[in-house]
Amino acid sequence: MDCILIDIHTHHAINTEERDILTLSSYSIYDTIDESSYFSLGIHPWDIDNHVTDCALFLIQNRIHSPNCIAIGEIGLDYVKNKNREAQMYLFKSLLEMANKNEMPVLLHVVKAYHDLLRFKSLNSTPWIIHAFKPKGSIMKSLENMNIYFSLGVREILWASKMDTLQLVPLDRLFLETDNSENDILSVYELYSAKSGIAVNSLKKIIFENFYKIFTVK
Secondary structure (H helix, E strand, C coil): CCCCCEEEEEEECCCCCCCCCEEEEECCCCCCCCCCCCCEECCCCCHHCCCCHHHHHHHHHHHHCCCEEEEEEEEEECCCCCHHHHHHHHHHHHHHHHHHHCCEEEEEEEEECCHHHHHHHHHCCCCCECCCCCCCCCHHHHCCCCEEEEEHHHHHHHHHHCCCCCCHHCHEEECCCCCCCCCHHHHHHHHHHHHHCCCCHHHHHHHHHHHHHCCCCC
């Protein structure tokens, strides 16, 4: 396959006419899922309801066997929007064990929780992708030797450029995303290119290779 643009995380509907873009759509278990294209499935830490955690796990387990479900997520820990850490950790631990059992990468949402996040890495041997990642030296130092990838969107690229930390993310662990923004993925590549000095075609090759290190897809 020729190198194509890869949007590793989006909440937008897929434009099926864009044949030169590979998109990984992120769904909650309660969403209407388009299973005709690649997707990830999980429950966001903002959406955890103490009364349905076991039900959520059951629903996810029954849906991740779709041929186009290639990752679990987004899942994670958020200590700003959700104060119930016990419920978050229970669900997070259970989903990591599910990812391990099914040999699926994990797409992560992490806010003010890196100190606890790292305690869970030993439970899971599959790759992690931290989405909406803002590179900081202190965080990168603790993550650099782990099987973890980093995905940036427009907000994170602009923030990292302002803080002069864009170069902290190793290129062999870089992804780009649209998430829930109004930007298309090409504009994200172009912004990263403008801020890093790396040509868009070179970025396409780098991220394409990163994708196929993690995922086995046609």
